Amino acid sequence: MEQVSIQLPPRMSVVLASASPRRRELLTQIGLPFSVFPSDADETIPAGMSPQLAVQTLSLLKAADVAKHQDEDALVIAADTVVVSEGTILTKPQDARDAERMLSQLSGKRHSVLTGLTVLRRRDAKSVSVTEETFVYFKTLSPREITSYVASKEPLDKAGAYGIQGLGGLFIEKIEGDYYNVVGLPLCRLGKLLQEEFNLELTWEV
Numbered sequence: 001m002e003q004v005s006i007q008l009p010p011r012m013s014v015v016l017a018s019a020s021p022r023r024r025e026l027l028t029q030i031g032l033p034f035s036v037f038p039s040d041a042d043e044t045i046p047a048g049m050s051p052q053l054a055v056q057t058l059s060l061l062k063a064a065d066v067a068k069h070q071d072e073d074a075l076v077i078a079a080d081t082v083v084v085s086e087g088t089i090l091t092k093p094q095d096a097r098d099a100e101r102m103l104s105q106l107s108g109k110r111h112s113v114l115t116g117l118t119v120l121r122r123r124d125a126k127s128v129s130v131t132e133e134t135f136v137y138f139k140t141l142s143p144r145e146i147t148s149y150v151a152s153k154e155p156l157d158k159a160g161a162y163g164i165q166g167l168g169g170l171f172i173e174k175i176e177g178d179y180y181n182v183v184g185l186p187l188c189r190l191g192k193l194l195q196e197e198f199n200l201e202l203t204w205e206v
Contacts, residue, residue: 004204005031017066017078022165026185027077031204039078041065051089055080055116056129063120063127074122075198081184083160085111090160099150102161108140111160113182119193128197132186134177136164141171 008014016027019038027034039062045054063078070076083090085105093099113134120127154168155161162168164175164182180187194200 005033007201007203007205008033009200011073013071013074015066015070015074015076017062017076020184022163022183023079023185026180026183026187030187030191034077037066037069039063039065043080045082045089045091051082051084051112051114052131052133054089055082055114056118056131057116059116059118060120060127060129063118067120067122067125070122072123075200076118076120076122077190078118078120079115079185081113081115081159081181083111083113085109085160092157092159093155093161096150096156099155099161100146103141103146103149103155106138106141106160106162107146108138110135110137112136113160113177115181115184115186117186117189117193119190119198121198126198128193130189130193132178132181132189134175134179134181136175136182137173138171139173145171 014032014034016023016034016036017039024036041061043058058080059078063076067076090102093102113136115132117132118127118129149155149167152167154163154166164172178186178188191202195202
């Protein structure tokens with residue numbers, strides 16, 4: 001298939017407020033032209049805030065931080081993803097032992113993946129923030145599987161200590177919801193925001 005891209009309005013630029021290679025790959029996959037400008041916003045989750053509101057708030061903070069450095073025709077996309085297991089937020093593991101702890105907690109159970117997604121238009125400061133949730137079911141993991149998986153280093157930079165698009169896919173029995181949300185960016189929800197809230201036509205050109 002020939003490479004295609006979404007046709008943006010004149011002068012509009014799209015900026016991804018994230019250094020995540022997975023989010024970059026997903027935007028490239030749908031043909032959206034964009035540049036990358038990682039956020040320096042504090043990503044500490046406020047105490048007592050629900051996971052749903054926390055990821056939405058953090059995505060807005062990231063978008064606002066990056067928008068300050070863009071020209072007026074920029075459209076900023078920001079996201080924050082966490083894993084929630086038994087009411088506990090699991091972010092990226094601090095080290096291998098922390099990753100093993102997280103995987104043991106997920107083993108044989110259902111957990112939730114939440115992504116806060118914000119789209120912010122620099123020109124008039126319009127922003128829309130939403131939260132997408134996907135349920136993920138893990139098979140029961142043996143101690144050897146956990147140790148071997150952590151040794152691969154794949155879990156160390158991922159929320160919840162696993163990657164559905166990588167080796168971690170072997171552990172997942174089923175999901176309920178958007179697969180891409182688990183990767184880190186709910187594409188369908190993003191497309192709806194761009195179309196319905198920012199009047200961006202998702203048409204492609206070769």
